[in-house]
Amino acid sequence: MSSMYWKFTINNKHYDSNSLSQMDNRYRAKFINSLSGFKSVNLIGTQDDDGQSNLAIFSSVVHLGASPALVGFVMRPDNGSRHTLDNIISTKHYTINQVSADFYRAAHQSSAGYVKEQSEFIHTGLNASYIKEVKAPFVKESQVKYALTLREILPISHNNTQFIIGEITHIICDEKAITDDGYIDIEALETVCVSGLDSYHTSKRLSRLSYAKPDRLSTDISLDGSVDIITENNGKD
Numbered sequence: 001m002s003s004m005y006w007k008f009t010i011n012n013k014h015y016d017s018n019s020l021s022q023m024d025n026r027y028r029a030k031f032i033n034s035l036s037g038f039k040s041v042n043l044i045g046t047q048d049d050d051g052q053s054n055l056a057i058f059s060s061v062v063h064l065g066a067s068p069a070l071v072g073f074v075m076r077p078d079n080g081s082r083h084t085l086d087n088i089i090s091t092k093h094y095t096i097n098q099v100s101a102d103f104y105r106a107a108h109q110s111s112a113g114y115v116k117e118q119s120e121f122i123h124t125g126l127n128a129s130y131i132k133e134v135k136a137p138f139v140k141e142s143q144v145k146y147a148l149t150l151r152e153i154l155p156i157s158h159n160n161t162q163f164i165i166g167e168i169t170h171i172i173c174d175e176k177a178i179t180d181d182g183y184i185d186i187e188a189l190e191t192v193c194v195s196g197l198d199s200y201h202t203s204k205r206l207s208r209l210s211y212a213k214p215d216r217l218s219t220d221i222s223l224d225g226s227v228d229i230i231t232e233n234n235g236k237d
Helices: 017-021 025-035 083-091 101-109 120-124
Strands: 042-047 053-058 062-066 069-075 093-098 144-156 161-173 193-195 199-201
Touching: 042 083, 053 083, 053 120, 069 144, 083 093, 083 144, 083 161, 101 120
Parallel strands: none
Antiparallel strands: 042 053, 042 093, 062 069, 069 161, 093 144, 144 161, 193 199
């Protein structure tokens, strides 16, 4: 390939698949995990049929659809102690709890290798809460949380992971963050995100933008979505 296709700035470095294969395993894990950018941070709460609670941190939760309300997340390869997945398969219920700045350290601690008989709620200092219809604990400290019923498990054969799909059945959210058009202002709740495996961040909104159309440029809109805000650099055809 001609060098004209590879015009890097002086500080850029090119990695190919051979470079990746030669990296130390831990280095490669941190390096590759950083490539997908900022990711949401959530605690998934489950319990077994005997009432033993479990709490685990995940950064792979994704929206799949609003009607029905479906959410998915990735479960790592089986290492013989996947308490979260075992509980979900057994009870069909779990909760997803957004992490905020005031308890992100406790959330991170849930990733430690506790045995099944040790509840992460106890060891992290977080508090479990329940509602009658759900066979899984919520994180009391979380300001945006929801319960799900298992709908499907899709195996990903290439790396032996699994994609877990659930349907939302209950939502508990701090009312002050819900705007008139349904948008949830998670920044106001200091919801955190993660880059790589262990770097936690809060966010700073640039703006909300109007619905994109082919015949006009998007403009800034108000936080509740009700008003277009025309600025010097927006609204020009």
